[in-house]
Amino acid sequence: MTYQVLARKWRPKGFSTLVGQEHVVRALTHALEQQRLHHAYLFTGTRGVGKTTLSRILAKALNCETGITAEPCGVCKACRAIDEGRFVDYVEMDAASNRGVDEMTSLLEKAVYAPADARFKVYMIDEVHMLTGHAFNAMLKTLEEPPAHVKFILATTDPQKIPVTVLSRCLQFNLKQMPAGHIVSHLTTILGEEGIENETQALRLLAKAAGGSMRDALSLTDQAIAYAAGPLTETAVRGMLGAIDQSVLVRLLDALNDESRTDLLAVADEMAERSFSFAAGLQDLGSLLHKIALAQYAPQAVSDEWPEAADVRRLAQALSPEAVQLYYQIATRARGDLGLAPDEYTGFSMALLRMAAFTPLLAGGTLAEPPTPQTAGVARAVTPASAPSRTPMAETGRASPSSAASASPASAASVASSAVSPPAAPAAQPEARRAPSARSSAPADRSEEHTSELQSP
DSSP states (O other): OOOOOHHHHTOOOSGGGOOSOHHHHHHHHHHHHTTOOOSEEEEEOSTTSSHHHHHHHHHHHHHOTTOSOSSOOSOSHHHHHHHTTOOTTEEEEETTTSOSHHHHHHHHHHHTSOOSSSSOEEEEEETGGGSOHHHHHHHHHHHHSOOTTEEEEEEESOGGGSOHHHHTTSEEEEOOOOOHHHHHHHHHHHHHHHTOOBOHHHHHHHHHHHTTOHHHHHHHHHHHHHHHSSSBOHHHHHHHHTOOOHHHHHHHHHHHHSSSOTTHHHHHHHHHHTTOOHHHHHHHHHHHHHHHHHHHHOGGGOOTTSTTHHHHHHHHHHSOHHHHHHHHHHHHHHHHHGGGSSSHHHHHHHHHHHHHHHHHHHTTOOOOOOOOOTTHHHHHHHHHHHGGGGHHHHHHSSOOHHHHHHHHHHHHHHHHHHHHOGGGHHHHHHHHHHHHHHHHHHHHHHHHHHHHHHHOO
């Protein structure tokens, strides 16, 4: 018999078995019970949270032979045909590969015909945001006023790409990411039915790696079962995921807290030898630091179910709150900059060295004085030489623009001469002091002569 993957074998068959989407289930079941049925539904959410599953359950609820119901029987001809993917009046179209206006026109032409063996024709368009603009425009009129026997179900992972004209014609339901607790509980039930022994911490690792997707969690569980070839243990799952043991990160923080810091880079070398992902290491380090900060500000929030609870409480006492915040900031920034480093090991080790370098400042240390720039001597020599350029302005009151312009070359020359040959600067100061006033008075004399010439007949 062909093996069926867990994600397909344990796909929910009714609203009551759907996990993690209670808000959507409540709205749909109430609508079915009250016979308040819309003609178009839009399911949005990340991958593997139940969009296609909800579509099939809704199609069964609409076409069950027992009548429109919130709990389809699952045994009638229509329910079994939908579960097996052979119901002619339930059509799933992948918009990623059928995205053009021709495909949409063909679908709409078929929609006008009555269903062959059902109460409603249900069209499910997956990844609807991949349709072209012309395809969206072609479906607007039918989507707004479809035939009475047609229901549209649209699904997408990116609703921002759907035109507003389409959104306004649908009832939109946003499917949430699965909480880790829901995933662990569901995996425990499935593995119990499959007769596979497991450790709770191993399932927590799978739930964390799934990123809120139940389908990803089940796919990873399939992989872990094959990898472990027996009970699902934490060690086996960590080995499959390439996840870093929490004890390694605890040793890293202990090394940072130790003044000698002799083991700091040894931890990075150990991670490199065991082919751990340094990006995952920085991510897990950030998670551990978050738990430590939580233990410092809200000790009651630390759960005894955490395998690292004892280490978290100990490090919360050993590290200062400022150090925890600093390490967290460096870890998150280093994770973003990891792709810019020469290699991942270099980026990770530099993050550790940065943590160690800034730790003395938290204890009241100071940075070393920067070296004196070579231009400091030039700046000191410029100061007395530039003073004479202000003397004529002080003696004559408000200086004219021409005097300011003429003073600039003199001051620049004095700066250059003082910078090149400082001993000769004092002897040249009287001339420099007289030169601006002489130059500044020349334009005024010429302007008076020009005025007298204009006034004479």
